[in-house]
Amino acid sequence: MNLTLKIWRQSGPSDKGGMATYPIEGVSDDMSFLEMLDVLNEGLIAEGEEPVAFDSDCREGICGTCGVMINGEAHGPERTTTCQLHMRSFRDGDEIVIEPWRADAFPVIKDLVVDRGAFDRIIQSGGYISANTGSAPDAHATPVPKDQADRAFMAAECISCGACVAACPNGSASLFMGAKITHLGEFPQGQPERDARVQSMSAQHDAEGFGGCTNLGECTRACPKGIPLNVISQMNGDLLRSLRHGR
Amino acid sequence: MNAPLIEGLYREGEPIADSAAPDVPIDRMWTQRQFDAKLVNPANRRKLDVIIVGTGLAGASAGATLGEAGYNVKSFCYQDSPRRAHSIAAQGGINAAKNYKGDGDSIYRLFYDTTKGGDYRSRESNTYRLAEVSADIIDQCVAQGVPFAREYGGLLDNRSFGGVQVSRTFYARGQTGQQLLIGAYQALERQIGAGTVKMYSRHEMLELIVIDDGAGPRARGIIARDMVTGEIETHLADAVVLASGGYGNVYFLSTNAMGCNVTASWRAHRKGAYFANPCYTQIHPTCIPVSGDHQSKLTLMSESLRNDGRIWVPKRIEDCEKDPREIPTEDRDYYLERLYPAFGNLVPRDIASRQAKNMCDEGRGVGPKVGDFRRGVYLDFRDAIERLGEDAVRNKYGNLFDMYKQITGEDPYQVPMRIYPAVHYTMGGLWVDYDLQSSIPGLFVTGEANFSDHGANRLGASALMQGLADGYFVLPNTIRNYLADGPYEPIDPTHPAVIEAQDSVESRIQMLLGISGERSVDSFHKELGHIMWEYCGMERTEEGLRKAIDLIRSLREEFWRNVRVLGSADTLNQSLEKAGRVADFLELGELMCIDALHRRESCGGHFRAESQTEDGEALRNDDEFLYVGGWEWGGEGESPVLHKETLSYKFIELKQRSYK
Numbered sequence: 001m002n003l004t005l006k007i008w009r010q011s012g013p014s015d016k017g018g019m020a021t022y023p024i025e026g027v028s029d030d031m032s033f034l035e036m037l038d039v040l041n042e043g044l045i046a047e048g049e050e051p052v053a054f055d056s057d058c059r060e061g062i063c064g065t066c067g068v069m070i071n072g073e074a075h076g077p078e079r080t081t082t083c084q085l086h087m088r089s090f091r092d093g094d095e096i097v098i099e100p101w102r103a104d105a106f107p108v109i110k111d112l113v114v115d116r117g118a119f120d121r122i123i124q125s126g127g128y129i130s131a132n133t134g135s136a137p138d139a140h141a142t143p144v145p146k147d148q149a150d151r152a153f154m155a156a157e158c159i160s161c162g163a164c165v166a167a168c169p170n171g172s173a174s175l176f177m178g179a180k181i182t183h184l185g186e187f188p189q190g191q192p193e194r195d196a197r198v199q200s201m202s203a204q205h206d207a208e209g210f211g212g213c214t215n216l217g218e219c220t221r222a223c224p225k226g227i228p229l230n231v232i233s234q235m236n237g238d239l240l241r242s243l244r245h246g247r
Numbered sequence: 248m249n250a251p252l253i254e255g256l257y258r259e260g261e262p263i264a265d266s267a268a269p270d271v272p273i274d275r276m277w278t279q280r281q282f283d284a285k286l287v288n289p290a291n292r293r294k295l296d297v298i299i300v301g302t303g304l305a306g307a308s309a310g311a312t313l314g315e316a317g318y319n320v321k322s323f324c325y326q327d328s329p330r331r332a333h334s335i336a337a338q339g340g341i342n343a344a345k346n347y348k349g350d351g352d353s354i355y356r357l358f359y360d361t362t363k364g365g366d367y368r369s370r371e372s373n374t375y376r377l378a379e380v381s382a383d384i385i386d387q388c389v390a391q392g393v394p395f396a397r398e399y400g401g402l403l404d405n406r407s408f409g410g411v412q413v414s415r416t417f418y419a420r421g422q423t424g425q426q427l428l429i430g431a432y433q434a435l436e437r438q439i440g441a442g443t444v445k446m447y448s449r450h451e452m453l454e455l456i457v458i459d460d461g462a463g464p465r466a467r468g469i470i471a472r473d474m475v476t477g478e479i480e481t482h483l484a485d486a487v488v489l490a491s492g493g494y495g496n497v498y499f500l501s502t503n504a505m506g507c508n509v510t511a512s513w514r515a516h517r518k519g520a521y522f523a524n525p526c527y528t529q530i531h532p533t534c535i536p537v538s539g540d541h542q543s544k545l546t547l548m549s550e551s552l553r554n555d556g557r558i559w560v561p562k563r564i565e566d567c568e569k570d571p572r573e574i575p576t577e578d579r580d581y582y583l584e585r586l587y588p589a590f591g592n593l594v595p596r597d598i599a600s601r602q603a604k605n606m607c608d609e610g611r612g613v614g615p616k617v618g619d620f621r622r623g624v625y626l627d628f629r630d631a632i633e634r635l636g637e638d639a640v641r642n643k644y645g646n647l648f649d650m651y652k653q654i655t656g657e658d659p660y661q662v663p664m665r666i667y668p669a670v671h672y673t674m675g676g677l678w679v680d681y682d683l684q685s686s687i688p689g690l691f692v693t694g695e696a697n698f699s700d701h702g703a704n705r706l707g708a709s710a711l712m713q714g715l716a717d718g719y720f721v722l723p724n725t726i727r728n729y730l731a732d733g734p735y736e737p738i739d740p741t742h743p744a745v746i747e748a749q750d751s752v753e754s755r756i757q758m759l760l761g762i763s764g765e766r767s768v769d770s771f772h773k774e775l776g777h778i779m780w781e782y783c784g785m786e787r788t789e790e791g792l793r794k795a796i797d798l799i800r801s802l803r804e805e806f807w808r809n810v811r812v813l814g815s816a817d818t819l820n821q822s823l824e825k826a827g828r829v830a831d832f833l834e835l836g837e838l839m840c841i842d843a844l845h846r847r848e849s850c851g852g853h854f855r856a857e858s859q860t861e862d863g864e865a866l867r868n869d870d871e872f873l874y875v876g877g878w879e880w881g882g883e884g885e886s887p888v889l890h891k892e893t894l895s896y897k898f899i900e901l902k903q904r905s906y907k
Contacts, residue, residue, distance in 0.1 A: 012818055029656075030538045038543055038769070045767045045822070050814045053821055055327065057504040059544045061650060062425055063331040084653050109475055110819040117448070120328050124440035128433035129392045133312040133719045134383070136390035140347065143401025153394040153419060156426060160330060187392045 001027050001092035005040065007052055008099045010108050017108065019097075029088040033076065034059060034066060036087055053111040059083040061224065064159030067166070068112045069099040074163035074222040081161060081224045101166035105173070105209040116162050118208035119176060125204035126197040127180045129189050142188050152186035155179045157225040164219035164227075170211030175219035177201055178231035181238055195242035202239060252886060256796070256841050260888040263521070263877055267725070268372040268681035273898045274354075277376045280681065281724050285731035292317035295730050296484035298469055300452045300511050302329030304424075304711060305694025306490030307431035308718025314438030316723060318730070321482055322435065323447045323471055325506055325824075330432040333492060333504040334714060337424025338549035338647065339408060340416035341711040343381040348405055352413040354378045360411050361709060362899050364595050365674070365702020366850040366867060368524070370875070371898055372681055373699040380720045381712050385417055387719055391430040395419050406551060407593065408707035416708045421549050421647045427711055431718070449474040451824065452511045453755075454748040455487065455518045457687060460736045464519065466690035467738050468745070470752045474824060477817035479752055481745055485733040486689045486726060489515060490718065493673035493695040495528065497832045497839065498784070499776025501670035502534060502547040508828035509835050512677050512696055520685040521678035521877035521890060523698035525835065526843035529705050529852045530785050531671030532599035535654055535664075536614055536623040545669040546654055548626070548647055550707045553592045553599070555631035555640065556664070558583050560611040560624050567613050571625055571663050582606060590906040597704045597852050597865070598906060600668035604785055605863070607667070614665045627663035668785065672710060674701040674851070675842075678877040678892070682725035683717060686877070689735075691726055693717035698875065703851025756816050759826045764809030768825045771806050775799065775829070775836055783840050788856045792844040796837055803833040838878055838887060845889070848872045869901055 002025045010017030024040050031039070034056050041051035057065040061084040070076030076085045090096065098112065106114040144152075156179070164175035181198055184190035190197075213232055220229045250258040269279040287295065295318050299310050302324040310322045324332060344357040357378035362369055385403070389395065395417050396404040405414040419426040438444040454470035468483035494509035495501040516522045533548045559579040561567050566574050582602055584591045592599075603624045606612060614623035632640050637660060641648070648659045655665070676698040683691050683699070694714040701709060738745065782788075782795035806829070814820040849858045849865035850872075858866045875892040 028539060028541065031541050032543075032654075035541045035543050039541055042767055042769065045811060045813060048813065051822060053819055057326060057331055057506050058333060058336045059505060060336050060502075060546050061653070062422065063326075063333070063335050063504060065326065065331050080653060084650070086653070086656070088656060113819060116327060120330070120436060120439075120446075120448075123433060123436040126440075128437045129390070130437065131387065131390035131434070132315050133308075133387060133434075133723070136383070136386040139345070139385045139389040139395075140402050142389075144397055145401050146397050146399050149394055149397040149401075152392070153396075153426075156394050156419075156429065157422065159425070160328070183394065184392050187394075189390055189392050 001087070001090070003027055003090065003093070004095040006095065006097045007112070009052070009111055012110055013107060027087050029086065031087045032059065032083055033070070033085040033087065034083050053113050055113050056083055062159060064161040067101060067161045067163055069102060069166060071097050074101070074167040075224055079224060079226070101162050103165045103171040103210070105171060106162060106165065116160070118210070119160050119162065119173070121208060122173065122177060122201055122204045123180070126193065126200040127184070129184055130193060131189070144187060148186045152183050155182035155186070155227065155231055158227055159225055161224065163222045163224060165210065167218040167222035168211070169216060169218065170214060172213045172219070173205055173210040174213035174232045174235065175223060175227055177205055178235035179227045181235045182231040185234065185238060194238060195245050198235060198238040198242050250888070254845070257845065257886050258881070258888045260879060260890045263678070263686070263890045263892045265370065265372070265680045265892065267684070273371060273375045276372055277379055284724060284728035287727050287731050289317055293319060294734050295319065296321065297486050297488060297726070298482055298484040299323070299488045299490060300469065301332065301490035301492060301694070301696070302432070302435065303332035303334035303490060303492055303694060304428055304431055304714030305696070305718045306488070307332070307428065307435045308715050309488060309490060309693060309722050310444050311431060311434035311438050312719055312723045314441070314443035317443065320438070320444040321447065321484065322444050323450045323452060325449065325451045325474065327449055329435055329446065329448060330429060332428060333507055334428045334711070335425045336504065337711055338421040338547065339551040340406065340418035340423045340708040341384065341427060341715070342408070342415050342708040343385045343417060343712065344378055344415060345382050345385060347403065348414045350413045352415050356413065357381060357415065359899060361700070361706055362702065363904060364706035365704050366904060367702065367869070367896065367901050368850055368894065369702030370699055370894060371896060375898070376721065377700050377713055377716050380716045383720060384712060384715045388427060388430050391434060393419065393426050393430040406554060408550060411593070411706065418551065421551070421644065424711060427715065431715070447471065452491070453514065453752045453827065455515045455690065456481070456483065456745055456748050457518045458738055458742060458744045463688065465688045465735065467735070470748050472752070475819050477815070477820070479749060481740055481749060483738045483740070485735050486691065486729055488691045488693060488722065488726070489677065489696050490693045491696050493676070494832070494835060495670045495673050497775065497836050498670040498779045499772050500537065500542060500545050500780070502531060502545050505544060508831070510828050510831045513831040513835055515677060515685065515687065515690060517880050519687050519880065520690055521879050522675070522838060523678035523875050523877045524675035524703070524842065525839045525878065526783065526846065526853055527674035527703050527851060528670055529596060529672040529674060530600040530668045532596055532603055532668050533626060533666045534669035535651065536667040537617055538615070546650070547669070547671060548651060548664065548666060550596070552626060552644060552647060555635070555643070556592070556626040556628050557581055557630060558592050558624055558626055560606045560613060564610045567611060567621060571613070571627070580611070587906045594906045595704060595706060600785060601854060603666070603668055622667045623665035624667065625663040626666045628659065629663070632660065670780070672705055674698065674703060674705055678875065682728065683722055684725070684729065689729060691722060693722050703853060755827070756823065759810065759812050759823060759830070760816060762808065762810050762812065764811050766809050767811060768822055768829050771802065771810060772825070772829045772832070774802055775832060778802070779836055779839070783843050785852070786854045786856055787843050789844065792840045795840045799833065799837045799840065806830065806833055841887065842876055842878065846872055846876065867903070
């Protein structure tokens with residue numbers, strides 16, 4: 001099929017940036033969206049134009065590196081990562097608008113590449129269980145009920161791609177943060193730090209410039225891993241609980 | 248070097264020996280080594296600087312553990328966050344000799360299976376230690392909150408994996424790698440928050456700094472490029488750890504992430520680190536087949552699928568184009584169950600891969616034609632769905648089935664999956680001794696980047712085990728023996744060796760940008776990958792390998808004359824990043840072919856057509872090749888030098904592998 005691509009080009013963080021239009025021909029259904037961009041880039045290089053910079057790595061939908069706005073939707077029309085979106089989701093003659101993630105806390109580095117370092121800093125502030133190496137008790141010493149383990153797993157599926165933030169009109173990272181708080185909060189091992197965790201992560205979230213959550217649900221609609229909105233309720237519940245505990 | 252040139256390709260040097268393993272029975276070796284290794288007083292640890300390159304399972308776990316212990320750690324990764332290292336994509340599981348199922352597992356059995364699975368080309372001492380610390384890994388990860396699969400009683404569940412008859416594999420649905428890596432990443436972030444680890448993401452190591460301070464050459468730092476600003480940075484330390492993963496992307500198409508590369512290892516190799524067994528590539532049997540020329544990578548379907556899926560092709564060539572659901576059971580050839588009744592669909596990866604290739608070469612492959620052949624076999628869940636019900640199958644493998652459907656557009660609950668082997672893992676890597684120290688003092692190598700534990704073939708669920716064993720338990724105990732003699736003489740940033748390393752990185756970048764040729768980096772990479780797959784892939788011949796060496800040499804010559812890298816050095820420039828990596832792959836590829844050529848035997852993932860049994864199975868030659876081949880860089884334009892480390896099997900009897 002033949003398509004018209006409108007792509008955000010920005011040479012660096014201080015450049016103003018703008019949309020550029022590229023026609024592309026001979027795109028096959030079996031290509032992933034990123035393979036389509038590879039083909040575009042080969043054409044650009046042949047013409048002596050710098051290829052479009054975009055992030056991708058595993059291309060299996062698990063590393064969370066890729067992610068762009070496609071026609072205004074995070075990762076495009078299907079609920080998956082950009083690398084797992086295939087061109088069979090589009091039709092011959094389509095115009096496709098491709099932009100970087102939208103959020104103040106994710107500044108653009110170049111073209112479609114953004115800086116998501118804020119996510120790492122939120123984890124640094126408390127998104128872990130403190131367990132020094134070499135002193136752990138036998139894994140079977142603490143049974144975990146299966147429903148709790150399953151819920152923890154569901155939350156732990158978050159790949160930190162940032163689609164939730166990009167889709168949120170407030171630029172909130174609450175789904176990302178709620179997922180981590182739910183994952184660790186479901187385990188007995190996660191209890192000692194539970195109050196401190198939610199407080200410090202929330203404080204870091206705000207300091208990074210992410211917006212507040214107003215429960216619109218755009219995040220969960222965009223999440224390629226189907227993290228449900230109720231992880232945000234759990235986070236809010238934990239925050240209230242920690243305040244009651246006076247910590 | 249006066250040694251004669253062998254076959255016009257290489258010279259032979261002095262043999263090497265692993266000098267760090269204590270001479271005691273194998274079950275006491277690790278305890279003894281930990282005791283013998285010198286200690287570093289906690290107050291002195293903060294005076295010692297360690298650089299770690301790579302943040303996958305091996306690198307992140309090492310960073311977290313050394314940070315926790317109080318050393319100053321600088322950690323580097325090319326990704327935007329350490330959480331994205333390619334360990335994250337491992338699906339199936341992690342082995343541990345816990346014997347929670349009471350099915351006869353033990354440390355010795357895990358050691359035995361791993362050594363046999365590796366076709367007796369791994370080092371006994373390292374492999375035993377891997378089995379020994381495996382149980383601790385599970386405890387550590389559970390304490391960190393890794394959400395392993397559990398039974399209704401709240402205890403951990405296990406499953407079995409290829410090449411093994413016990414259930415010793417711990418898993419987190421089809422995302423075990425992701426969950427283990429996030430555990431290690433969170434432990435690393437905790438240390439970053441605490442200030443013991445300083446993280447440099449979007450940084451790529453481009454050179455190793457080796458300095459002779461009078462006591463011989465030592466690894467003392469790295470040159471890294473900040474991939475956002477283009478700045479060339481010098482980082483100095485008391486020791487350097489490479490945890491930079493494997494080099495499967497030399498084949499262009501592989502299951503590795505797009506960014507996986509050999510540069511850190513190759514630069515160290517050029518500075519004196521021996522590269523061991525480079526030709527040992529693992530071909531994974533259960534990947535989604537290639538669909539066309541545009542393809543950028545191959546996607547693996549977890550091997551755990553072989554627990555319940557049955558592999559078959561039609562008995563008759565004329566059935567290959569039919570809808571598989573219309574082919575009755577009696578017209579299907581369940582060839583693994585037929586040829587290997589004891590292991591059936593769970594034979595090790597090299598055997599499953601080679602038989603899939605054999606079926607397709609016979610013309611009984613399925614799916615679309617790629618070239619003249621159909622390159623696919625069925626992995627069928629019909630019987631499992633009948634036996635267990637669709638819900639149970641969905642519960643076990645749901646995300647894998649979804650992924651398959653997303654990529655191929657076919658529903659595997661209705662139609663059998665199609666799979667074909669693909670390059671997955673590299674068992675070769677930088678040579679290390681029992682302490683995981685390379686042939687350059689002060690340079691340690693962990694995880695997939697070293698060669699030590701898997702021999703010529705890796706059993707499923709062992710890579711995650713090795714990464715975490717090295718990072719959490721082995722390296723922190725062995726590197727202290729080296730660090731105890733530090734802090735080493737401070738290095739002046741204007742030291743001639745530092746300046747030379749900086750200059751070589753900068754001139755290389757300028758050279759790549761200045762060629763202004765006609766061909767893109769990717770076009771060279773694809774061509775190299777094609778040569779490697781064709782001649783140094785699943786099946787290799789003397790003639791093919793010689794041809795490949797010539798082809799690679801002329802491709803490399805053209806690369807340096809005709810590559811086109813646009814843009815500048817002082818911004819994010821993905822073509823420039825790729826160009827540097829492909830340049831190194833072009834050198835590694837030749838060494839892989841030389842290694843494959845000199846090893847005139849079939850073992851593991853390396854099937855030499857000239858060395859097979861009467862019924863077509865791989866034929867090892869223990870009389871001539873019971874050694875690790877450690878290659879030394881011979882110099883620019885010079886032949887490499889082979890150093891042999893003889894493998895001696897004292898605790899396991901050498902046998903022809905049989906899974907019949």
